[in-house]
Amino acid sequence: xxxxxxxxxxxxxxxxxxxxxxxxxxxxxxxxxxxxxxxxxxxxxxxxxxxxxxxxxxxxxxxxxxxxxxxxxxxxxxxxxxxxxxxxxxxxxxxxxxxxxxxxxxxxxxxxxxxxxxxxxxxxxxxxxxxxxxxxxxxxxxxxxxxxxxxxxxxxxxxxxxxxxxxxxxxxxxxxxxxxxxxxxxxxxxxxxxxxxxxxxxxxxxxxxxxxxxxxxxxxxxxxxxxxxxxxxxxxxxxxxxxxxxxxxxxxxxxxxxxxxxxxxxxxxxxxxxxxxxxxxxxxxxxxxxxxxxxxxxxxxxxxxxxxxxxxxxxxxxxxxxxxxxxxxxxxxxxxxxxxxxxxxxxxxxxxxxxxxxxxxxxxxxxxxxxxxxxxxxxxxxxxxxxxxxxxxxxxxxxxxxxxxxxxxxxxxxxxxxxxxxxxxxxxxxxxxxxxxxxxxxxxxxxxxxxxxxxxxxxxxxxxxxxxxxxxxxxxxxxxxxxxxxxxxxx
Numbered sequence: 236x237x238x239x240x241x242x243x244x245x246x247x248x249x250x251x252x253x254x255x256x257x258x259x260x261x262x263x264x265x266x267x268x269x270x271x272x273x274x275x276x277x278x279x280x281x282x283x284x285x286x287x288x289x290x291x292x293x294x295x296x297x298x299x300x301x302x303x304x305x306x307x308x309x310x311x312x313x314x315x316x317x318x319x320x321x322x323x324x325x326x327x328x329x330x331x332x333x334x335x336x337x338x339x340x341x342x343x344x345x346x347x348x349x350x351x352x353x354x355x356x357x358x359x360x361x362x363x364x365x366x367x368x369x370x371x372x373x374x375x376x377x378x379x380x381x382x383x384x385x386x387x388x389x390x391x392x393x394x395x396x397x398x399x400x401x402x403x404x405x406x407x408x409x410x411x412x413x414x415x416x417x418x419x420x421x422x423x424x425x426x427x428x429x430x431x432x433x434x435x436x437x438x439x440x441x442x443x444x445x446x447x448x449x450x451x452x453x454x455x456x457x458x459x460x461x462x463x464x465x466x467x468x469x470x471x472x473x474x475x476x477x478x479x480x481x482x483x484x485x486x487x488x489x490x491x492x493x494x495x496x497x498x499x500x501x502x503x504x505x506x507x508x509x510x511x512x513x514x515x516x517x518x519x520x521x522x523x524x525x526x527x528x529x530x531x532x533x534x535x536x537x538x539x540x541x542x543x544x545x546x547x548x549x550x551x552x553x554x555x556x557x558x559x560x561x562x563x564x565x566x567x568x569x570x571x572x573x574x575x576x577x578x579x580x581x582x583x584x585x586x587x588x589x590x591x592x593x594x595x596x597x598x599x600x601x602x603x604x605x606x607x608x609x610x611x612x613x614x615x616x617x618x619x620x621x622x623x624x625x626x627x628x629x630x631x632x633x634x635x636x637x638x639x640x641x642x643x644x645x646x647x648x649x650x651x652x653x654x655x656x657x658x659x660x661x662x663x664x665x666x667x668x669x670x671x672x673x674x675x676x677x678x679x680x681x682x683x684x685x686x687x688x689x690x691x692x693x694x695x696x697x698x699x700x701x702x703x704x705x706x707x708x709x710x711x712x713x714x715x716x717x718x719x720x721x722x723x724x725x726x
Contacts, residue, residue, distance in 0.1 A: 292493040294569060294627065295714075298651050300670050301685070303678035308442050309715060315435030316340065318412070319351045325362065325406040326384060328396035331371070333360065333410060335383040340720070348382025351432040355423070357414045358387060360395070364406040369395065372416060439531075443677055443713040444521045446495055450484035454702045457694050481706050485688075488708045492686070496674060496714040497627070499523030521713045524672065524722075525646065531719035533560075536726050546581055547615070553650070553723060554616050561721045563652040565619045570648030571628035571638070574725060578622060582610045625649070648725035652718070671721065676712040684711040 320339040326332040335350045352358065356373045371387040378384040387410075389395060395402040402408075499521040528534070533556050535549065557563070570578070612621040628634045628646060638645035652671055677684040687709040694704035716722070 292490050294625065295493050295496060295672065295674060298567060298670065299672035299674055299714075301674045301676060303683070303685070304443075304675045305677070305679050308440055309675050309713060310438060310440045311715060311717065312436045312438045313717060315437060319432070320409065320411040321350055321352070323360070323408045323410045325395060325402050325404055325408055328402045328404055328406070329394050331386050331388055331394050332378060333385055333387050333395075333408070334381070335385065335410070339409070348377075350383070352376065352385055352410070352412055353415075353423075353430075353432075355415045355417050355421075356412045357416055359411045359413055360387060360402075360408050361411075362402050362406045362408045364408075365401055365403070367401045367406075369400045369402070370413075441522050441675075441713045441715060442519050443675065443711045444495065444499065444519075445709065445711045446488075446491055448484060448488045448491065448708045450481045450706045451692075451703050452481075452694075454693050454704070457704060484706070485708065489686075492710055492712065494627070494633070495521070495523065496712070497524050498526075499714065500526050522716070523714060524649070524716055525724065527714075527716035527719045528649070528722045528724040531716075532722040532724065533720070534724045534726055550615055550620075554618055556723070557618065557721070561652070561718060563721055564617055565653035566621070567651045567653060568620055568622045568648055569625035569628075569651065570622065570725065571625060571635075571646075574647040575622060575624055579610050582613055620650075644726065646724065646726060650723040650725070652721040671717050673715050673717075674712055675715055676710065684709065686710050 316339065321335050322337045322339060324334045324336055326334045335352065337345045352373060354373055354376050357370065358373060359368065359370050361368045369389045369391070371389045373385055374388050375386040376384075378386055387395070389397070389400060392399050501520040501522050522530075535553060535556075557566075568578075610622065612619065614620070625648060628638065628648065634646060638647075687707075689707050690704060691698045691707065692701045692704045693699070
């Protein structure tokens with residue numbers, strides 16, 4: 236029913252009423268000069284939200300703070316351990332010779348002779364090779380000119396090789412100072428190898444990275460208004476035209492600000508990153524939360540190696556590790572869906588009625604009400620754990636698909652200590668209490684680079700010869716992870 240001469244018969248015979256006939260319709264067939272559709276297309280102006288809330292940001296806003304800085308690097312110091320404990324090797328068991336090899340925290344830099352054990356100290360030596368433990372007296376240090384060699388005389392035997400002790404040469408061991416013993420009128424045996432112990436601390440650094448993005452629309456397109464009803468990610472709704480794409484770009488950039496702080500990685504010495512792209516300012520990367528925990532924190536792979544922390548035995552192992560660290564009693568768990576359900580199942584199995592069926596009648600949980608099969612937290616020992624889903628680990632557009640591709644290194648969740656920590660601020664010159672996590676961004680009285688947005692181009696107030704509108708986004712920031720030894724990554 237095509238119109239043979241559209242130029243002369245464009246408005247054929249209009250109908251007096253809204254009724255489709257053979258003479259009053261317009262053809263919309265693409266690719267020719269006539270219009271070949273009987274009815275105008277029905278435009279559904281409301282955008283379909285097929286992915287729900289697409290943004291993943293919000294994790295850091297819950298557990299961290301933000302602070303400005305003016306330099307290219309942030310430096311902070313953390314307390315060292317108060318007590319003297321080291322890894323060691325039994326050098327010669329028959330002559331009670333022990334070699335100090337490292338700090339108990341192996342990620343702390345150790346140099347020869349930097350241990351704090353002195354002559355007159357009383358120590359405990361535990362051999363991990365043959366499960367032997369002995370208490371002894373340090374009778375000599377710097378044996379044979381080696382700064383790391385000490386002589387430990389056992390209190391209950393002639394030497395470390397005694398059958399009652401059973402230590403042997405080359406055995407791995409842990410040595411801990413628990414006190415000292417001196418004879419009457421004795422001094423400290425002062426020498427270059429017997430000096431006062433200075434408080435130890437560890438210094439860490441991180442550098443901010445510049446994150447940028449932009450949205451562009453041509454000047455011609457800005458003059459063609461096409462309204463679409465949308466629901467924004469922040470919960471608002473209404474009508475937008477070409478700025479709908481700008482809102483998506485802004486939301487994605489906001490997510491990048493958080494994702495970069497989670498996934499950031501420092502450039503290694505053997506990295507193949509092309510530094511010539513940055514000229515003199517070589518790319519350094521930045522240490523994100525996951526990298527900080529992997530290098531300075533704790534990692535659990537769970538009992539099965541698939542879902543972390545799925546039974547009480549694994550949680551008890553987690554508690555034992557936290558006891559060795561700061562023993563912070565409140566933790567927030569941000570986990571993916573499979574781990575969240577596994578923890579729910581673990582807690583539900585503690586119910587004596589769980590095996591035979593769902594119980595009711597406790598806390599007004601009657602058979603007539605909707606059954607709540609989820610748990611938001613629990614207490615084990617002296618620790619409180621609060622569980623929350625981590626959308627970033629579930630969404631297929633983010634870590635969800637990465638975890639599916641590599642199940643061995645998949646990140647199932649992260650345990651974050653609640654509260655604050657005390658650190659020494661190099662810029663302020665004093666101790667400060669801050670959240671364990673906080674974002675540092677570049678800012679001064681002239682320029683605040685926390686989240687910059689500016690518009691360039693010919694649209695509106697023209698700023699350049701570009702016949703378009705560019706909306707620019709920029710931030711310069713890094714994440715400070717204090718006390719990473721109190722964090723745990725679930726893999």
